[in-house]
Amino acid sequence: MEIKNLNIFGKNKKVFIKRGNQGNPVVILFHGFPDNFFIWKNVSAGVDERYYQLGINLSDLAGVSLNEAKLIFLSLLKNSGLPLDNGIYFVGHDIGGPVMSYLGDVVKNDIRGSIFLNSLDLDSYRKNIISKQVFKSWYAIVFQLSPYRWAIKNNLLFGKQLFKKLANSHKGEIDFGSIDFYKLFFNSLIGIRNIPTLRGPVFYILSKDDPYIKIPSRKYLNGDITVVRGDHWSVFFDDSISIRIINKKLKSWDLDYAKLKN
Amino acid sequence: MLNLKIDEKINLSSVPGFEFFQKELNKRRQKKYSDKELLRFYISQRLTIDSINEVANLLRPGISELDAAKMLDTLLKKKGVRHFLHHSFAWFGERTCFNGMVSYKDTLPRGDIYLREDDCFILDTAPYVKGVPSDVGLGFCYSKDIQFEKLNKNLVEIKKEIPTLFTGELNSKEIYQRIADSIINKDLKNVHELYPFGVLAHRLHHSTLSRLPSFLKPFSWQAYLDILSRGFLEETISGNNINSIDGVWAIEPHISDGKIGTKFEEIIVVQDGEVFWLDEYFSNKGSF
Numbered sequence: 010m011e012i013k014n015l016n017i018f019g020k021n022k023k024v025f026i027k028r029g030n031q032g033n034p035v036v037i038l039f040h041g042f043p044d045n046f047f048i049w050k051n052v053s054a055g056v057d058e059r060y061y062q063l064g065i066n067l068s069d070l071a072g073v074s075l076n077e078a079k080l081i082f083l084s085l086l087k088n089s090g091l092p093l094d095n096g097i098y099f100v101g102h103d104i105g106g107p108v109m110s111y112l113g114d115v116v117k118n119d120i121r122g123s124i125f126l127n128s129l130d131l132d133s134y135r136k137n138i139i140s141k142q143v144f145k146s147w148y149a150i151v152f153q154l155s156p157y158r159w160a161i162k163n164n165l166l167f168g169k170q171l172f173k174k175l176a177n178s179h180k181g182e183i184d185f186g187s188i189d190f191y192k193l194f195f196n197s198l199i200g201i202r203n204i205p206t207l208r209g210p211v212f213y214i215l216s217k218d219d220p221y222i223k224i225p226s227r228k229y230l231n232g233d234i235t236v237v238r239g240d241h242w243s244v245f246f247d248d249s250i251s252i253r254i255i256n257k258k259l260k261s262w263d264l265d266y267a268k269l270k271n
Numbered sequence: 272m273l274n275l276k277i278d279e280k281i282n283l284s285s286v287p288g289f290e291f292f293q294k295e296l297n298k299r300r301q302k303k304y305s306d307k308e309l310l311r312f313y314i315s316q317r318l319t320i321d322s323i324n325e326v327a328n329l330l331r332p333g334i335s336e337l338d339a340a341k342m343l344d345t346l347l348k349k350k351g352v353r354h355f356l357h358h359s360f361a362w363f364g365e366r367t368c369f370n371g372m373v374s375y376k377d378t379l380p381r382g383d384i385y386l387r388e389d390d391c392f393i394l395d396t397a398p399y400v401k402g403v404p405s406d407v408g409l410g411f412c413y414s415k416d417i418q419f420e421k422l423n424k425n426l427v428e429i430k431k432e433i434p435t436l437f438t439g440e441l442n443s444k445e446i447y448q449r450i451a452d453s454i455i456n457k458d459l460k461n462v463h464e465l466y467p468f469g470v471l472a473h474r475l476h477h478s479t480l481s482r483l484p485s486f487l488k489p490f491s492w493q494a495y496l497d498i499l500s501r502g503f504l505e506e507t508i509s510g511n512n513i514n515s516i517d518g519v520w521a522i523e524p525h526i527s528d529g530k531i532g533t534k535f536e537e538i539i540v541v542q543d544g545e546v547f548w549l550d551e552y553f554s555n556k557g558s559f
Binding site (some may be wrong): 019074076077079080083084085093114115116117118119120154249 | 326328329330331332333334335338342344345346349385387388501
């Protein structure tokens with residue numbers, strides 16, 4: 010895992026990069042709330058080393074207009090120097106999933122598939138809005154209040170301590186920077202914004218005991234689903250079955266793509 | 272305006288007294304620019320050219336015209352632009368030749384037109400930078416394309432011809448015709464003929480109104496007011512004869528071979544018998 014500093018429109022942005030074997034796609038990792046790209050440490054080590062990897066910090070894209078986020082995202086991709094022409098896989102956790110749906114718009118043709126870890130794409134979230142999911146996403150409603158978002162971002166209200174109590178299974182660094190995406194997410198769900206759809210196959214890995222996701226019925230999803238044991242953050246444990254499932258899925262999509270190309 | 276048909280020609284000169292009124296208004300509002308003022312146009316244009324190149328460099332196949340145009344607006348705003356003479360346009364593929372466009376509404380960037388790997392595209396935008404406008408349009412191709420390179424070579428030749436046309440004794444109508452002839456002689460199509468009023472060039476002026484909020488799109492109310500208050504068609508080179516060809520002009524020949532199109536739009540200064548491309552003038556001057 011190599012941390013790289015990129016100059017994006019005059020500002021320093023950190024990404025993590027892992028080089029793969031020539032000719033293979035790039036896996037882009039979108040963390041959730043309240044994480045940063047370090048949450049991917051174990052997953053990154055477990056993903057097949059053939060693939061290039063790029064981990065971005067969502068806080069670098071949050072708090073600006075969606076157009077600016079798209080601009081920064083494209084600039085991060087360009088400046089990372091990774092071979093995007095080989096294709097892209099998206100892997101996202103938590104709010105990283107909806108963020109993938111937004112940003113997928115600017116790399117539509119490059120996307121070969123998207124994996125959602127304890128997360129859904131925007132379209133599936135919207136289809137499931139009239140369900141228990143509303144109660145599971147209660148915090149997203151609280152996050153609509155801008156003073157609250159500001160306080161959390163600035164670690165007032167004892168944000169970190171409170172969070173540690175509410176989510177005791179969370180391990181690793183805490184970064185509240187991506188909280189602003191919840192505003193965009195909420196607007197999309199209640200229909201203020203059009204819902205962008207991701208190109209390519211979609212796969213969901215959902216944990217059985219995740220307190221923030223209600224496992225939806227297959228008819229409300231845009232792809233296949235696997236339910237694994239554990240809770241919201243257990244997909245990041247180094248012995249997690251999710252890593253094996255991710256590798257299997259990427260390999261099968263590689264084969265599908267090769268077949269399609271031939 | 273946006274609902275006007277592209278092939279519909281409007282003859283405003285047929286309105287009695289309109290031409291006379293425009294000419295008189297325009298005569299009174301002409302201005303000679305000092306080097307210091309021209310430098311501000313140059314800075315504005317440089318920022319716009321750089322931004323267009325930056326966005327063009329970032330685009331990937333699959334992005335929509337609308338996203339590309341919005342990203343260009345966003346980048347300019349990040350660089351301090353608050354208002355626009357016109358917001359950004361992006362045309363991909365065959366739309367670079369205006370093929371299939373019926374009304375001016377069709378020229379607006381679309382959310383359902385996506386860039387393909389073999390596509391050429393045009394980005395065109397006109398921001399006010401500290402009250403000084405620039406209007407730049409440039410053509411690109413996502414991958415190497417021989418047809419596009421050929422088309423670009425022709426465009427470079429046209430660009431070389433332009434200063435000589437302004438230096439001579441030609442009036443605006445003749446300049447317009449010479450450029451049109453030059454395009455046709457190269458077996459190409461003249462796309463700027465399809466622009467509103469067939470405009471090949473329009474004058475640019477500082478605007479104090481650019482600080483006020485702008486709510487119209489793609490052209491701001493400041494743009495409409497500015498051009499109307501200076502005699503509308505007298506401010507353009509669009510096949511009509513105008514009082515004087517002096518001024519700071521954004522000239523935009525747009526050509527196509529029927530399948531792909533390209534253009535350039537840059538400032539040319541015509542003043543006191545001197546004619547020069549603004550970018551070359553200040554680049555040659557070195558530090559300032």
